[in-house]
Amino acid sequence: MPILYGANPTWADVTPVPQEDGGPHPLAAIAYAEEYSEAMGYLRAVMAANEYSQRVLGLTEHIISLNPAHYTVWLYRAKVLDQIGANLADEISWLNPTALQHLKNYQIWHHRQTIIDKLGSPEGEGPFISTMLEQDSKNYHVWSYRQWLVKRFDLFDEAELAWTESMIEADARNNSAWNHRWFLVVGRKGGQALEESIVDREIQYAKAAIRKAPQNQSPWNYLGGVVRRAQLPASSLKDFVLEFADLDEPDKVFSSHALDLLADIYTQDEDKKDEARKALDLLAVKYDPIRAHYWNYRKGLLDSSPAAQQIA
Amino acid sequence: MSAAQAPSSTSPAVRLEELSDSDFEEEIIGTAMSDHLEYLHRVAPPLRDLLETDTSKAQDETLEAILPFLEGNPNEFDLNSHHLPKLQRKKHVAFLEKTLGNYPAQMAPMDAARPWFLYWSLQGLTALGEDVSKYQERVIYTFAAAQHPMGGYGGGHGQLPHLAATYAAVLSLVIVGGAEAYDSINRKAMWHYLGNMKQADGGFTMSPGGEEDIRGAFCAMVILSLLDLPLELPPDAPSRAHGHTSFMDNLGGWVSRCQNYEGGISAAPGNEAHGAYAFCGLGCLSIMGSPTETLNKYLDMPLLIHWLSSRQCAPEGGFSGRTNKLVDGCYSHWIGSCWALVEAASGKTGLWNRSALGRYILAAAQFKKGGLVDKPGKRPDAYHSCYNLAGLSATQRVYTFDEAMNGNVGKGHLGAPYHWEEKGLYEEDKAWDEGDLVDRVHPVFIVPWGKAEECRSHFEGKGVV
Ligand SMILES: [Zn+2]
Numbered sequence: 078m079p080i081l082y083g084a085n086p087t088w089a090d091v092t093p094v095p096q097e098d099g100g101p102h103p104l105a106a107i108a109y110a111e112e113y114s115e116a117m118g119y120l121r122a123v124m125a126a127n128e129y130s131q132r133v134l135g136l137t138e139h140i141i142s143l144n145p146a147h148y149t150v151w152l153y154r155a156k157v158l159d160q161i162g163a164n165l166a167d168e169i170s171w172l173n174p175t176a177l178q179h180l181k182n183y184q185i186w187h188h189r190q191t192i193i194d195k196l197g198s199p200e201g202e203g204p205f206i207s208t209m210l211e212q213d214s215k216n217y218h219v220w221s222y223r224q225w226l227v228k229r230f231d232l233f234d235e236a237e238l239a240w241t242e243s244m245i246e247a248d249a250r251n252n253s254a255w256n257h258r259w260f261l262v263v264g265r266k267g268g269q270a271l272e273e274s275i276v277d278r279e280i281q282y283a284k285a286a287i288r289k290a291p292q293n294q295s296p297w298n299y300l301g302g303v304v305r306r307a308q309l310p311a312s313s314l315k316d317f318v319l320e321f322a323d324l325d326e327p328d329k330v331f332s333s334h335a336l337d338l339l340a341d342i343y344t345q346d347e348d349k350k351d352e353a354r355k356a357l358d359l360l361a362v363k364y365d366p367i368r369a370h371y372w373n374y375r376k377g378l379l380d381s382s383p384a385a386q387q388i389a
Numbered sequence: 390m391s392a393a394q395a396p397s398s399t400s401p402a403v404r405l406e407e408l409s410d411s412d413f414e415e416e417i418i419g420t421a422m423s424d425h426l427e428y429l430h431r432v433a434p435p436l437r438d439l440l441e442t443d444t445s446k447a448q449d450e451t452l453e454a455i456l457p458f459l460e461g462n463p464n465e466f467d468l469n470s471h472h473l474p475k476l477q478r479k480k481h482v483a484f485l486e487k488t489l490g491n492y493p494a495q496m497a498p499m500d501a502a503r504p505w506f507l508y509w510s511l512q513g514l515t516a517l518g519e520d521v522s523k524y525q526e527r528v529i530y531t532f533a534a535a536q537h538p539m540g541g542y543g544g545g546h547g548q549l550p551h552l553a554a555t556y557a558a559v560l561s562l563v564i565v566g567g568a569e570a571y572d573s574i575n576r577k578a579m580w581h582y583l584g585n586m587k588q589a590d591g592g593f594t595m596s597p598g599g600e601e602d603i604r605g606a607f608c609a610m611v612i613l614s615l616l617d618l619p620l621e622l623p624p625d626a627p628s629r630a631h632g633h634t635s636f637m638d639n640l641g642g643w644v645s646r647c648q649n650y651e652g653g654i655s656a657a658p659g660n661e662a663h664g665a666y667a668f669c670g671l672g673c674l675s676i677m678g679s680p681t682e683t684l685n686k687y688l689d690m691p692l693l694i695h696w697l698s699s700r701q702c703a704p705e706g707g708f709s710g711r712t713n714k715l716v717d718g719c720y721s722h723w724i725g726s727c728w729a730l731v732e733a734a735s736g737k738t739g740l741w742n743r744s745a746l747g748r749y750i751l752a753a754a755q756f757k758k759g760g761l762v763d764k765p766g767k768r769p770d771a772y773h774s775c776y777n778l779a780g781l782s783a784t785q786r787v788y789t790f791d792e793a794m795n796g797n798v799g800k801g802h803l804g805a806p807y808h809w810e811e812k813g814l815y816e817e818d819k820a821w822d823e824g825d826l827v828d829r830v831h832p833v834f835i836v837p838w839g840k841a842e843e844c845r846s847h848f849e850g851k852g853v854v
Contacts, residue, residue: 094547096545096546096547097534097546097547098530098531098534098546099530099531099532099533099534099535099546100526100527100530100531100533102527103527103530103531103534104489104490104503104506104507104510104524104527104528104531105488105489105490105491105492105499105503105506105507105510105531106491106492106503106531107491107492107493107494107496107497107499107500107503108491108492108493108494109494109497109500110494110497113494113497117547120547121546121547124547125547143497144497144498144500144501145498146498146499146500146501146502147500147501147544147548148501148544148548148549148551148596148599149501149543149544149547149548149549149551152549152596152597152598152599153549155598156598183600186600187599187600190600191598214443215711215714217656217660217661217663220660220661221656221657221660224659224660228659247442247443248442248443248444249440249442250442250443250444250445250713251442251443251444251713252661252711252712252713252714253661253711256649256651256660256661256662259649259650260659263650264659289438289440290438290439290440291436291438292434292436292437292438293438293440293713294699294712294713295712295713298650298651298652298696298712299650301650302650302651303650305650306650330436331436332436333434333436363435364434364435364436365434365703366431366432366703367432367434367701367702367703367704367706367742367745368698368699368701368703368741368742369742370739370740370741370742371694371698371740371741373739374694374737374739374740377737
């Protein structure tokens with residue numbers, strides 16, 4: 078049944094390619110609505126003919142409104158935009174409301190990346206990303222897209238760091254924000270050594286966050302990462318760790334992550350194996366019993382080679 | 390120190406505490422219940438920060454919704470001898486037969502993901518012990534329509550090839566099995582298509598002009614291995630211009646760059662560590678060679694194990710996908726299935742709490758009317774059904790890797806994954822009965838035991854014609 082395209086003279090030169098299902102009872106088959114079915118028939122036809130035109134752009138927009146998770150339509154749309162030299166700023170304005178409606182869609186983000194890459198400017202993207210994160214502050218695609226943006230336009234600057242801090246400030250348990258901080262501060266360096274002042278700053282930053290909520294694993298992971306990356310011994314954190322977990326006061330542990338790190342510090346000290354064992358026992362029995370298997374595994378490693386033992 | 394203190398009086402953790410500490414609980418709720426409360430009390434984390442953020446609020450609300458299912462049996466399922474809901478086999482089979490069937494017009498948004506629905510449903514059904522060979526013919530022709538002339542599969546007829554769709558299509562054909570199913574795959578075109586996806590930095594894109602992430606690397610290795618395609622890149626592969634000659638060039642290094650400072654694995658270098666991508670990374674490496682060799686070579690194993698272990702939520706018992714995220718039934722597989730690979734690489738077993746995950750799946754992830762869910766309150770779907778069941782299988786069965794690589798299948802390249810052995814059931818602190826057993830699942834391919842070997846052996850020595 079022709080609806081939009083079949084009865085439209087501007088499409089009269091195109092013969093739609095009907096859906097082919099392979100056999101009489103295809104699995105997971107969809108009883109497509111006529112509107113969708115017809116539009117897809119025309120898409121198959123123009124794709125087969127490699128048509129890149131304004132009318133095809135309209136067709137892709139129509140299908141995306143019916144099914145935004147259709148990667149084929151997005152990929153073909155990107156090609157059409159490229160071939161007809163479309164105004165890419167217009168494309169971004171069209172894209173914004175669509176993206177807001179479909180936060181978890183891979184295609185929209187990849188499409189956006191393709192367009193912004195061609196536009197050659199990150200202008201307006203920061204505020205747009207912030208709007209998205211207000212709805213879903215840990216959205217994986219949004220954060221990954223932001224990282225691409227930072228890399229593509231070399232935005233490793235103070236403003237980006239300050240924005241990341243504001244995200245951590247808003248929720249110190251937002252691990253995506255911590256990962257972004259790592260990406261900005263450490264990731265940009267590649268294999269190069271970190272300046273001592275940066276290492277100090279990052280250690281202080283993570284420690285301050287831990288003091289606010291010692292059971293929050295995000296800054297502990299960050300702290301461990303920085304110390305490892307700077308090739309400092311884990312024991313350099315011992316005094317700090319003892320603020321939260323001291324074997325002399327086993328009933329006054331404030332953080333299982335501190336106890337975990339303490340076990341690691343003792344593990345690396347040949348004379349402190351008993352202390353390491355005690356810390357791991359406390360974790361297995363009292364402070365993190367669901368992971369008792371893991372803590373006992375770590376205990377088992379105490380008697381094997383030192384190389385196999387290090388965590389932080 | 391005053392920041393970390395006893396939980397506030399409204400928190401679920403306190404409710405747990407009060408319930409399980411009270412002397413009269415047995416009179417009120419009976420012995421079966423008190424077993425659970427004793428267990429929950431034992432695994433509940435005693436430490437809690439006062440600082441309230443969006444994350445802690447979401448965590449509290451989630452636990453509030455889940456606890457009734459861990460404490461009791463709101464769905465009124467029959468219980469096993471551990472007082473846990475039995476695996477609702479019949480209901481799940483009925484649900485998955487439905488997800489394999491017809492969909493109404495408003496389901497058009499799944500048009501590009503149809504291959505996934507076949508894979509999840511078929512894999513879920515076999516995990517429940519169903520024979521799916523009756524679907525063979527329909528699976529073959531459904532995918533014949535979705536195969537692209539240039540190689541690989543799209544979501545359906547006329548759609549561009551995509552590695553996720555191709556992965557789901559190939560695994561579905563492997564599950565139903567048989568020469569006709571295998572030979573319906575255009576291997577030569579597939580080889581060219583995969584060659585097209587290989588990127589200069591060693592990774593793979595999901596589609597022509599599409600995103601590059603670790604799913605691509607995993608899916609490509611799965612397909613190359615199952616179809617026994619040449620490791621050599623086809624002559625028209627664009628990455629040859631960057632000096633590549635093999636699919637494997639720079640691949641291990643690329644996966645290695647996806648391991649981040651937390652120890653987990655991310656979608657692409659620089660991104661956040663995430664459970665689903667972790668399985669893809671470990672799966673990819675476990676196809677490239679024996680896990681003992683490749684995991685230890687390309688990953689910081691102590692750090693990886695630390696991160697994987699941190700994914701187990703307490704007291705829920707299920708896994709979260711990332712640090713400070715919520716428990717979700719699909720990670721029963723994405724994290725749960727990492728353990729067999731990691732244990733093979735580390736030479737140690739018993740690194741994780743199988744029993745706690747099993748409890749979460751049986752008690753909290755079964756939907757009353759059939760199908761499995763992310764968490765109580767969510768609707769069931771084929772995806773969460775398939776991956777909760779794969780996770781349940783991971784809690785019940787012990788797999789080891791045969792370093793000697795004996796056996797006749799998997800002698801050539803990418804042959805490592807054909808050398809897994811099943812070492813029987815995990816009995817220690819188990820929370821299931823025989824009736825709750827899920828069938829054996831291949832630890833890397835997540836298809837029924839023996840099916841991957843049958844497919845590989847069909848293609849071994851065939852070359853690309
Ligand atoms: Zn899920």
